Amino acid sequence: MALVLTQDEVMLVDAAKGLLSREAPLGMFRALRDSGDPLAFDPALHRRLAASGFVAPNVAEADGGLGLGASAAGLIMEQAGHVLAAAPLLSAAMAAGLIGKTASKAQKDTLLPSLITGETTIAAALDETARHEPSVLATKATRNGEGWLLSGSKTAVIDGFGASAWLISAEFEGTIALFLVEQAAAGLEVDKVDAVDSRNYAKLSLKGTPAMRLGDGDAGPAITAALDLGRALLAAELLGICDEAFDRTVAYLKERRQFDRVIGSFQALQHRAARLYARLDLARGVVLAALRAIDADDPEATWLASLSKSVMTKLSRDLLVEAVQMHGGIGVTDAFDIGLFVKRGRAAGELLGDDYFHTERLARDYWRL
Amino acid sequence: MASHDDDLSGFREEVRQWLEQNCPPSARNVPQNADNSFWGGRNAVHGNEDRKLWFERMAQRGWTVPSWPQRYGGGGLDASQARILAEEMRRIDAVNPLQSLGIMMLGPALLEFGSEEQKLEHLPKIARGEIRWAQGYSEPGAGSDLASLQTRAEDCGDHFLVNGQKIWTTYGHKCDMIFTLVRTDPQAPKHQGISFLLIDMADPGVEARPIRQLSGNENFSETFFTDVRVPKANLVGVINRGWDVAKYLLTFERTTMGSSGSGAQGEGLDQAALRLFGREGLAREPGLRQEIAEVLIGTWSARIAGQRLFDQGKAGAISPFSPSVLKLLATELDTRRTRAMMALGGFDHLDPGGSAAYKWLDAPTNCIAGGSNEIQLNILSKRALGLPEA
């Protein structure tokens, strides 16, 4: 598909922008952060976003969803990045992807409807290491009559605290399998983890925890696909974050006066800003290409997901440090919003692999260097 | 929609067959660089008989300039068809049949600003490779500040009398004609006294002296004009409004520079790395391996940008800043790629006759030519970001 937005997508972006700026302006995230609310998102906001079709828009039509794919989910994430909307959009889209690819019809019918309406939240618990490395899988599943028991631990579980259920990867007799664990399950310990971006993360500890298996084959490909989706969505969110931080910085360059002129008239600053503009322009195409490839089931999709995450993580690191620098002293205060973008950018860059991880993944597995 | 797509797949089939029958084997898999290219002109030199045949067949169909109108020697293809032709040529790695500044720069400007007589006079000769064009913009005192140029064209009734000097004229000493910017009103503010003039380099008073570059090649020249009489018919566009033509033409130059350097042609850096240094070598030197991976990431991103530009063009949604963005990033990436290639070959690539050294020495020129990269940053700061003058 073409690397330009369709008419429908332009309308979707406008709708998302409108709703988010009304219902979830940046100040709301700041207030939420300051409140210390352990959930770190507002369930009512999440349901309102869901009512507009913004939660898990990638659920297939056959499964009762909108069937708008990764592209729509990404465009919404990008807009959410502009206002730092704290809602479990990423986990919902990843859960939808995992369930869609692995679950039976009956399982889908129980899980998906309430996920789409935002009544339940389901978090994917795939990581076991501090630095993302999905090949590490120590969590084990054993049979227990008709059911299953899980033992192990998970970390960096996105939107995992207070979730209704978790999708957990575990090894069963040499294959990778995917399980659903419910909130009240025995032997499950969920610890909230504080992070610089004040979002919702958890660590899970599983000790003989009863679980339901999704599907019965090798879940490896579905997990890789969900990771790729998550990576491309985070890249899209980072694009929104960078666009917003950049626009605010350029506005400041036109407004702040020193030496009797606006600081944006200094060429040293102009060139740095222009370079970021150019890199943003290039990155925009890369992010869209990754989303489009996922929707087209393109065999290159997994590599484009890595490309997009690598490019956006690196760009966000460079851009956000410049955004702070060009604001001078006010840029390093807590009261000023630019820092909120810096912190979320850092976390979104880290999750599901940063640029070092994805550059290495491409070098090793794609170019085979 | 469906029927248009059907037409296109029929077109692709036809193109594929035609290329299969008409592109000789020795016009395929040839490294696509300036030296292997056919540049046309009055003293045209073909690489070999096969490539001459290939050029003639392509020119016959108007496919040296696929999207120009047929009445001007073009192929009359729409954007989708032209893309298919390009893709099919790339598929069999067919050498570009004709390179020229006439195709890349002057043609688009004439199509926009030229009179009907000028189009009929000059465009077919470009398409058939009969005239090789040079670009006469820069002067010793007018580089980045191009509008300060001093070459004079005096109105002498039925002709202009041209005096002055141009420099960095790419292949000036091998070209037949030159499109120039000349000052026609010395009193006017500097952007408003410039005209766009076509000059035959065989005319008395024109002299081009080659300049040797770092790479050892003589790819550009100094070009002198001494009392050169130029017919009035050679003025393109409105007198003293040549700056409009100049700027319009530069966007094509930048887009070309932004897409040609993206490593799309020939062996990829990944293959080169494995061939020259191997996986074991790369494992021993993680820094070099990382650099290669980063250049490959940049190359891929630039390729996506090229595709996006095309899609935006079709949707009528091209950003006016894309040429500057692509020129800036692609030329920098290109220099980085050539440095990585130098490192991969180590001592062996210090050979001054080798293609690695040649490309490494040549790559930085593109960061300067076509408006230096600092000038692109100025353009983006002022126009895309709206930042004020100092």
Ligand SMILES: Cc1cc2nc3c(=O)[nH]c(=O)nc-3n(C[C@H](O)[C@H](O)[C@H](O)COP(=O)(O)OP(=O)(O)OC[C@H]3O[C@@H](n4cnc5c(N)ncnc54)[C@H](O)[C@@H]3O)c2cc1C
């Ligand atoms: C390989 C090659 C081929 C060329 N071919 C042609 C051709 O065919 N026809 C033609 O007319 N010209 C040609 N040029 C000339 C080219 O357009 C000029 O070299 C270019 O515009 C820069 O001008 P200059 O060389 O005078 O450098 P200068 O303008 O003197 O620049 C020197 C340095 O100062 C920087 N600088 C200048 N002004 C500013 C500013 N305002 N802000 C920040 N930095 C600034 C430049 O970026 C550069 O780094 C060619 C050049 C090269 C290298």
